[in-house]
Amino acid sequence: MSEFAIETRGLSRRFGRQLAVDALDLHVSRRAVYGFLGPNGAGKSTTIRMLLGLLRPSDGQALIQGLDVGRDRIGAARQVGALLEAHGFYGNLTGRENLDLARTLRGLDRHELDRVLDLTDLRSSADKRVSDYSLGMRQRLGLARALMGSPSVLILDEPTNGLDPDGIADMRRFLAELPDRTGATVFVSSHLLHEVEQIATHVGILHLGRLTVQGRLSDLLAGQPQDIELATSDDAQARTLALAAGYDVADDLRLRLAPHDDARRVAAEVNRALIEAGLDVHRLAPRPRTLEALYRQARLNLPEAA
Ligand SMILES: Nc1ncnc2c1ncn2[C@@H]1O[C@H](COP(=O)(O)OP(=O)(O)OP(=O)(O)O)[C@@H](O)[C@H]1O
């Protein structure tokens, strides 16, 4: 069996003349929390719909737990719980009734209902009609449905949409703990880089349908060069000095370090040189490596920048 919970090989999808997903090779390890990132229109939802067998690829294949979605759609789908952008709940039914419908269709035990309602903190609103649900409640109900049957792969398309800050924190904790608690793999698309940074073990970044970055988050961040923010009493002279010392200096006077540079050592050296030259140093700050910097960098990895 494949070592990956989710794998795609050259997965592509055209809409007319537009190539919305372009030869995607996703590798999602078992028990990972995989953050699937990219700007609006990058192709995240299109990819997710192909992973679920809801949309036919133009080319390539998708495997869930080693099962080819194109050949064994039902078998692959049985491994997955999904939360999509459009939930498709019946507004005139209660949350509990909606879940019960999904439960019956899938032949799951009656106890599943209360289990997932508890997990998503929905017990108290389970008997309200879904049309009277708030956006966040609907999102929780979507998560509850995704969790029914304890799937080995959870695929979530922007699960924090509409959630309040407490709801976002709950979702974050829940997803982060799931692999250890149940052995499941979590694949989650999101725009909230700071949230993803806190829970993801792996990330993939999509730009214009192409995967520009993929890997273990800690490795990717460790490979990110650091910057040092600089402000002095004479920035023009500081720039000249920094350039003379061989540093790569950005327009706003940030020093762009190479991946192997030790930011603390460079900061100390630069500080000394500036003071010796008679400048006052107002600010000298190594900038922490963040997923946001990686995300911005990823845009530059496109073969021909758009
Ligand atoms: N059914 C469709 N018909 C035509 N074009 C489509 C269809 N679905 C998606 N697209 C196009 O494919 C591209 C990718 O869309 P997709 O919804 O996958 O992006 P996304 O990464 O999920 O964006 P967002 O972050 O806004 O949710 C977009 O240019 C979109 O207009």
Ligand SMILES: [Mg+2]
């Ligand atoms: Mg989307």
